Amino acid sequence: NAGVTQTPKFQVLKTGQSMTLQCAQDMNHEYMSWYRQDPGMGLRLIHYSVGAGITDQGEVPNGYNVSRSTTEDFPLRLLSAAPSQTSVYFCASSHTGESYNEQFFGPGTRLTVL
Amino acid sequence: GENVEQHPSTLSVQEGDSAVIKCTYSDSASNYFPWYKQELGKRPQLIIDIRSNVGEKKDQRIAVTLNKTAKHFSLHITETQPEDSAVYFCAASMDSSYKLIFGSGTRLLVRP
Numbered sequence: 052n053a054g055v056t057q058t059p060k061f062q063v064l065k066t067g068q069s070m071t072l073q074c075a076q077d078m079n080h081e082y083m084s085w086y087r088q089d090p091g092m093g094l095r096l097i098h099y100s101v102g103a104g105i106t107d108q109g110e111v112p113n114g115y116n117v118s119r120s121t122t123e124d125f126p127l128r129l130l131s132a133a134p135s136q137t138s139v140y141f142c143a144s145s146h147t148g149e150s151y152n153e154q155f156f157g158p159g160t161r162l163t164v165l
Numbered sequence: 166g167e168n169v170e171q172h173p174s175t176l177s178v179q180e181g182d183s184a185v186i187k188c189t190y191s192d193s194a195s196n197y198f199p200w201y202k203q204e205l206g207k208r209p210q211l212i213i214d215i216r217s218n219v220g221e222k223k224d225q226r227i228a229v230t231l232n233k234t235a236k237h238f239s240l241h242i243t244e245t246q247p248e249d250s251a252v253y254f255c256a257a258s259m260d261s262s263y264k265l266i267f268g269s270g271t272r273l274l275v276r277p
Contacts, residue, residue: 082263091174093254093269094209101263109264110166141208147263153199154265156208 053077055157057142063163064132072127072160074142081147083125084154087111087138094141100125101147132164167192169257171268178245179276186271188255189237195257198231198238199265203252212253213240245275 058073076083084099096109100119114136116128125144129136139161145154168191178184190198199214215222215229215238222229226245231238242249255268 084264086267091269093171094256094267096264096266099264107264110266143265145263152197153211153214156210158208 055142055144055155057140057157057160059160060158061161063165064129065165066133068132069128069130070132072129072140072142072162074125074127074157075123076142076144076155077123078144078155079122080144080155081122082154083119083142083144084109085115085117085125085127086141086143087136088141088159089138097127097140134164136162137164138162167195167257167259167266169255169266169268171255171271173271174269175272175274177274177276180245180247182245184242184245184249184273184275186240186253186255186273187237188239188257188268189235190257190266191236192257192259193233193236194259194261196260197258198229199256200227200229200240201254201256201267203254203270205251209254242273245273247275247277249273250275 055076081102085097086094095111098117100106139159141159142157143154171188196217201209202212203209226243228241252270254270256265258265
C-alpha cells in the first residue's frame with residue numbers, strides 16, 4: 052500500500068494563478084480531508100469529505116474548492132492564489148463508522164505564493 | 166464548532182525527566198482524542214489516542230488521560246529521550262462528523 056500520496060511536493064505560484072493539489076489514498080478510506088499548516092498555528096481544517104460526492108467546509112475554507120468524485124481521490128483547488136495561501140498543505144484519510152480511528156497523513160505539499 | 170487549546174507552546178526538559186502537555190476542548194459531543202507527533206519536515210503521525218469511554222491509556226512511556234467533566238486531556242511522556250524532541254499536537258473529533266480539530270502544537274525539546 053502506498054498509503055496517502057500527495058503531488059506536487061513543492062510549488063511556487065504567482066498571485067492570481069490557479070492550481071490543483073492532488074491527494075490519493077489506496078486504503079479504501081471513506082473520510083478524506085485537507086489541512087494547512089502555518090508556523091505557530093497548528094493544523095487547520097480546510098475541507099473534508101465523508102464519501103464520494105459529499106464534501107463540507109472546515110475551519111478555513113475560503114479561497115479553496117474541493118470535489119470527491121471517487122473514493123480514492125480528493126483534489127484541492129486554488130482558483131486565484133494569494134500570498135496568504137503560502138503554507139504547507141496536508142491531506143489525511145481514515146475509515147468512518149465503527150472503524151473510525153487513526154487519520155493517516157500524506158507527506159505534504161509546500162506551496163509558496165509570490 | 167469545536168475549539169481545542171493546547172499548552173504550553175514550548176517545553177524544554179532534561180533527558181530522563183517527564184513531560185506533560187495539556188489540551189482543553191469546547192464541544193462536549195467530542196469523543197475521540199488523538200495525539201500526533203511531527204518531526205521536522207515530516208508528516209504528523211499518531212502516537213496514542215483515547216476515546217471518551219476511557220479515562221486513561223498507556224503505551225510504554227506514553228500515556229494519555231481524559232477528564233470529560235472538565236473537558237481536558239493530557240499527554241504524559243516519561244523517561245524522555247532526545248528522539249522525543251518534536252512538535253506534538255492534540256486533536257478532538259466526534260463520530261457524527263469525523264472531522265479532526267487540532268490544537269496549536271507544543272514544541273518539545275529534550276536536552277541530553
